[in-house]
Amino acid sequence: MSAGGSGAAAEAIPQNKIIAFGVAGGLIGIYAAYFLVDIVGSYMSFIGALGAICGMVWGAASVRRVASYGLGTGVPSIGMLALGMGVLAATFGLAVGGVAGPVIALIAAAIIGLMVGVLANKVLKMGIPIMEISMTEIATAGTITIIGLAIAMTGTFDFPVILSQVISTGYIAVIFIAGGLAILHPFNACLGPDETQDRTLICGLEKGAIAMIVAGIVASINEGASGALTILIGLAIWYVAFAGYYDRVKRDAYIVVGTGLLPSKEELE
Amino acid sequence: MIDIAGILMENILYVVLITLGGVLISWSVHFVPVGGAPAAMAQATGIGTGTVQLAAGAGLTGLVTAGAMMQITNNAGLILASGAAGAMIMMAVTMIVGTWVYVYGVGCPPASAKVKYDPITKDRQDLYVSQGTEGHGLPTVSYVSGVIGGALGGIGGSLIYYSLMSIENGLALPDLVGMASVFAVGIFFVNAVIPSYNIGGTIEGFHDPKFKRFPKAVLASFVATFFCALLGVLAIGGL
Numbered sequence: 001m002s003a004g005g006s007g008a009a010a011e012a013i014p015q016n017k018i019i020a021f022g023v024a025g026g027l028i029g030i031y032a033a034y035f036l037v038d039i040v041g042s043y044m045s046f047i048g049a050l051g052a053i054c055g056m057v058w059g060a061a062s063v064r065r066v067a068s069y070g071l072g073t074g075v076p077s078i079g080m081l082a083l084g085m086g087v088l089a090a091t092f093g094l095a096v097g098g099v100a101g102p103v104i105a106l107i108a109a110a111i112i113g114l115m116v117g118v119l120a121n122k123v124l125k126m127g128i129p130i131m132e133i134s135m136t137e138i139a140t141a142g143t144i145t146i147i148g149l150a151i152a153m154t155g156t157f158d159f160p161v162i163l164s165q166v167i168s169t170g171y172i173a174v175i176f177i178a179g180g181l182a183i184l185h186p187f188n189a190c191l192g193p194d195e196t197q198d199r200t201l202i203c204g205l206e207k208g209a210i211a212m213i214v215a216g217i218v219a220s221i222n223e224g225a226s227g228a229l230t231i232l233i234g235l236a237i238w239y240v241a242f243a244g245y246y247d248r249v250k251r252d253a254y255i256v257v258g259t260g261l262l263p264s265k266e267e268l269e
Numbered sequence: 270m271i272d273i274a275g276i277l278m279e280n281i282l283y284v285v286l287i288t289l290g291g292v293l294i295s296w297s298v299h300f301v302p303v304g305g306a307p308a309a310m311a312q313a314t315g316i317g318t319g320t321v322q323l324a325a326g327a328g329l330t331g332l333v334t335a336g337a338m339m340q341i342t343n344n345a346g347l348i349l350a351s352g353a354a355g356a357m358i359m360m361a362v363t364m365i366v367g368t369w370v371y372v373y374g375v376g377c378p379p380a381s382a383k384v385k386y387d388p389i390t391k392d393r394q395d396l397y398v399s400q401g402t403e404g405h406g407l408p409t410v411s412y413v414s415g416v417i418g419g420a421l422g423g424i425g426g427s428l429i430y431y432s433l434m435s436i437e438n439g440l441a442l443p444d445l446v447g448m449a450s451v452f453a454v455g456i457f458f459v460n461a462v463i464p465s466y467n468i469g470g471t472i473e474g475f476h477d478p479k480f481k482r483f484p485k486a487v488l489a490s491f492v493a494t495f496f497c498a499l500l501g502v503l504a505i506g507g508l
Contacts, residue, residue, distance in 0.1 A: 072469035074305070077321040077462050084458025087451055088500050095504040108500060115496060116459065119489040124467045159508075163440075168447035176454075 022058025052148025059141030060204030079184020086142025113139030155224030291494025293425030300418025331423030352427025360419030379406025414474025
């Protein structure tokens with residue numbers, strides 16, 4: 001069960017595998033894009049967006065897990081928190097880290113997330129057993145999303161380039177909303193008594209593909225990155241993910257379980 | 270790598286001010302009457318949306334007005350005042366339009382179910398509360414409370430922005446504005462969500478029993494913002 005009520009959500013894919021997928025996929029995507037753009041050419045920048053999608057799917061899975069306990073504030077707040085923490089950690093990591101920037105950003109994000117999780121449970125007494133780990137995951141996933149999409153836009157994570165082409169131009173706001181939507185929206189859209197993990201996650205993949213297409217459009221005006229391949233691959237992923245999401249909606253929707261009429265007074269006795 | 274201790278020592282005042290700003294935002298959220306989905310259906314008092322959206326709206330408006338003021342002066346008092354005024358106007362406009370919708374659109378009188386008499390106007394409330402609801406609309410006390418919340422949030426947001434813009438570094442102005450805005454928005458979102466977990470849904474304003482919980486959120490925000498302030502000061506100061 002997972003109806004935005006109270007209790008752990010059912011999982012077909014264990015969260016540990018999704019964490020590994022998010023961290024490894026995200027870092028591989030970010031670093032592969034960084035080095036391949038240098039070696040092969042600017043059109044390899046699309047790999048950064050693939051890394052970001054790993055982060056977004058992971059973030060959506062974590063939001064699903066923690067929000068199924070019932071936050072009392074609506075699911076979107078946690079997505080905003082993810083990107084709020086993520087943008088702090090990503091900017092800090094890239095600004096001070098050089099080539100190690102993304103790793104430093106992830107560590108900073110994990111520390112902020114863990115701290116917010118501990119505060120939420122110990123000080124605010126939210127009483128959600130997985131709050132600490134989930135907040136850590138969500139902050140880290142938000143950071144991967146931001147760095148991955150920023151690389152897809154510029155072809156590098158060198159801070160002066162990111163600063164002048166993503167932050168000062170305001171495209172960071174696009175990343176904030178498109179990436180945040182991919183993290184917060186899937187569970188918000190799918191929650192209910194018939195929510196299933198694969199449907200929620202593929203919705204996250206579909207939103208991630210939209211963020212990738214948007215990053216591609218921005219990349220088309222930047223020198224270091226090439227937009228065409230990013231947009232095309234983004235469209236392909238979007239089509240596959242949307243078709244998969246539609247299939248799962250059909251699969252989950254037509255099973256209607258009849259509970260019968262309410263029992264009469266005699267039957268209850 | 271950068272000289273971490275040096276930058277922190279030089280800018281310790283700004284770390285303190287950013288932390289103070291975060292605490293103010295966290296406190297301000299408790300003043301804003303938030304009704305969520307029930308309020309959108311006129312079944313609870315307040316504005317029909319979540320805490321985070323309202324706090325972000327008020328804070329970002331404060332940020333914009335503070336930024337506009339920073340173009341002409343470096344006087345901290347004026348910048349904070351313009352940030353506060355901007356956020357207060359945003360909250361007041363949101364609430365008055367909400368009240369019009371409740372009164373003329375939905376057709377219900379603004380009434381609170383949390384108190385029998387409005388603490389400001391001393392008007393009787395319970396007679397006007399529809400059965401099965403927790404009040405509706407924005408009674409005077411919630412409106413005043415929301416404007417106070419807007420002021421505190423605006424001061425907090427502009428304090429953070431002003432502090433980030435004042436850190437010593439070698440950045441060009443457009444890049445510094447970009448960095449400071451991104452950090453301010455990030456800190457704002459963190460401090461808008463922490464108190465909303467504390468409130469857990471709806472709050473009417475300073476007369477609501479839930480308002481007494483604010484010290485917990487302020488403490489949590491203090492710790493979280495302090496760390497965010499360190500990151501921000503190191504990142505901007507190190508460039």
